[in-house]
Amino acid sequence: MDLCLIDKTVELLIAADHAIVLTGAGISTESGVPDFRSPGGIWERYDPTMFFIERFLAEPEEVWRCLLDMHRSSEFSLWDAQPNKGHMTLAYLEKIGLIKxxxxxxxxxxxxxxxxxxxxxxxxxxxxxxCLECRKTYGYEYVLRELEESFPPHCECGGLLKPDAVFFGEAIPQDALRTSFREADDCDLMLVIGTSAQVEPAASLPRIAKGMNSHIRGFGGIPLSKPRCHVIEINWEPTPLTGQVSDFLIQGKAGEVLHTIEQKIREKYA
Ligand SMILES: [Zn+2]
Incomplete structure (x- = not known):
């Protein structure tokens, strides 16, 4: 971990008017959240087609059986995972007004x-x-109770319940897209943490933040008239953003790097 870059990040966070953060799987690995794609990840144990919307709609019982197996599995305990120092630091930075x-x-x-x-x-x-009909959301306590009555689980209105994660073949929620593109356009500092941001729509955000044309890839595209914005990467390894889009990379575990940033900021604010 490069301490000069940590100091620089602290300086930029304090100076920024509108700092935002983009996170990916790398921030959650220290919480033991299973990765989907890597060796030993979820796709090695579960059939990825279970997470295609067509399959869910055609065979909801089958998909729900798989989901409940994941829910009960101690190995893939997405439901029991706890936030790590990285998540805690970001919550702290929001609380003291340094990130939006x-x-x-x-x-x-x-x-x-x-x-x-x-x-x-x-x-x-x-x-x-x-609920696929009325859009009401529930926690898993409701699902587990409901399972005693009917399988697959249904909403109070009678509609079928589906996990509220975006399945393959489903669109990214429009309001999330709109708001995040606006945030990327408005920000003067973006931290990119635990992601190489190669998959859309996340891939566009650091480039929009930098004022680069989002659909031109590779060497960054055409700078548009956007106020100066810093993009800082916190990743375990260099990514295609490194040296092309980001100002610099702090190499290390997301939780450790963010915790060090938090300590430095607490010293300044103490
Ligand atoms: Zn409903």
Missing amino acids: TVITQNVDNLHQKAGSGNVIEFHGNMLFVR
Whole structure:
């Protein structure tokens, strides 16, 4: 961990008028949240087609059996995971007014559990379920109670319940898209944490923040007239953003890097 870059980040956070954060799976690995794609991840044990919306609509019983198996599994305990120092730091920075918004690609609810209030979720939230008819949401306590009556679980209105995460083949929620693009356009500092941001729509955000044309990839695109914005990466390894889009990369575990940033800020604010 480069302490000069930590100091620089603290300086920029304090100076920023509108700092925002983009997070991905890398911030949650220290909470033991299973990765989907890597070796030993969820896709090695569960059939990925279970998370296609067509499959869910065609065979909800089958998909719900898989979901309940995941829910009961101690190995893939998305539901029991607790926020780590990284999530806690972001909640603290929001509380003292140094960051405005967290945009996340994660579905694990850990930013909210840590106390972040302004969270935009691109891919929904696996800890809740939503009625496909009336859109009402429920926690899993309701699902487990409901299962004693009917399977697959249904809403009070009779509609089928589906996990509130975005399945393959489903659109990213429009309001999340709109708000996050506006945030990227308005921000003067963006922290990109635990993600290489290669998959849309997250891929566009650091480029929009930098005033680069979001659809031109590779060498960054055309700078538009946007006020100067810093993009800082906190990632375990360099990514395609490094040296192309981000100002600099702080290499390390997200939780440790963020905790060090928090300590430095607490010293200044003490
Ligand atoms: Zn309903």
